[in-house]
Amino acid sequence: MEQVLSASSATAPFGWLRAADSGLNFRRIAAADLPFLARIYASVRAEELAVTDWSDEHKAAFLDRQFQAQHAHYQRYYPNADWLVTGHQGRDIGRLYIERWPSQHRIIDIAFLPEHCGKGFGAALLRDLQDEAAAAGKAVSIHVEKLNPAMRLYRRLGFVTEEDKGVYDLMRWTAAA
Numbered sequence: 001m002e003q004v005l006s007a008s009s010a011t012a013p014f015g016w017l018r019a020a021d022s023g024l025n026f027r028r029i030a031a032a033d034l035p036f037l038a039r040i041y042a043s044v045r046a047e048e049l050a051v052t053d054w055s056d057e058h059k060a061a062f063l064d065r066q067f068q069a070q071h072a073h074y075q076r077y078y079p080n081a082d083w084l085v086t087g088h089q090g091r092d093i094g095r096l097y098i099e100r101w102p103s104q105h106r107i108i109d110i111a112f113l114p115e116h117c118g119k120g121f122g123a124a125l126l127r128d129l130q131d132e133a134a135a136a137g138k139a140v141s142i143h144v145e146k147l148n149p150a151m152r153l154y155r156r157l158g159f160v161t162e163e164d165k166g167v168y169d170l171m172r173w174t175a176a177a
Contacts, residue, residue, distance in 0.1 A: 014082075016128035022088075022121055026096065029083040034071070036085070036092050040111050041067040078108050086125075088116065096125065104172075105133040107142040122150060126157055134175035143168040 014026065029037065042063045049059050074081070078099045086094035094112035098105060107129065112121060133140045142159070144151055145168055154171055163170040 014128075015132065016125065018124035018128045019121070022124040024121055024125065025087045026084045027087065029085055029095070033085055033092075037071070037095055038064065038067040040095055040113060041070065043114050044111050046114075074108055078106070081108055086112065086121070088121070094121070098129065100136075100138075104139040104141050105129060105136075107140065110142070117149075123153060123157065126153070130157065130173055130175070133173075137175075139172050139174040141170060141172045144171050 016024075016026075019026075042060075045063060045066070049063070052059070054062070074083075074097060078097070081097050081099035084096045084098075085092050086096055093116040094110070096110050097108035099108060100106075110122065110125065129140055140159075141162070142154070143165060144154055144159075151169075154173075157173065159171040159173045161169040162172040
């Protein structure tokens with residue numbers, strides 16, 4: 001049977017057809033993207049910091065230091081990763097960091113600005129990543145904070161907790177045999 005591809009899927013970067021059909025596009029990060037990536041990081045931590053009595057300036061300084069430390073850590077310990085900005089309709093809306101190891105594909109980080117969450121972008125992209133890993137005979141793993149609302153999505157897509165890492169769960173998806 002001949003597969004019919006939409007115009008967007010015919011040019012899907014990395015072969016991610018669902019993401020392309022959702023209107024997502026990707027580009028490698030550049031130094032000029034650091035303020036945007038820091039904004040995503042801050043948005044992910046906003047709820048956590050909302051309960052502190054810190055001033056806005058103190059929160060901003062803390063978030064900047066934490067982002068810089070996370071970015072340096074990721075760059076050092078995942079040297080062969082794809083560092084991608086996720087776009088939609090001409091706007092940068094998220095980030096995806098993924099490294100492909102011989103045994104598995106590790107999602108280092110996937111995040112969207114809050115106004116772009118819950119629209120199916122994450123599900124489309126995760127399914128594409130699962131398809132890519134399955135085609136290579138590999139699992140997909142990711143560390144997920146226990147209270148992360150996306151935990152429901154990961155479970156719905158078949159990820160299971162492999163190891164309790166305290167604040168995080170190491171989750172793994174393996175293709176059905």
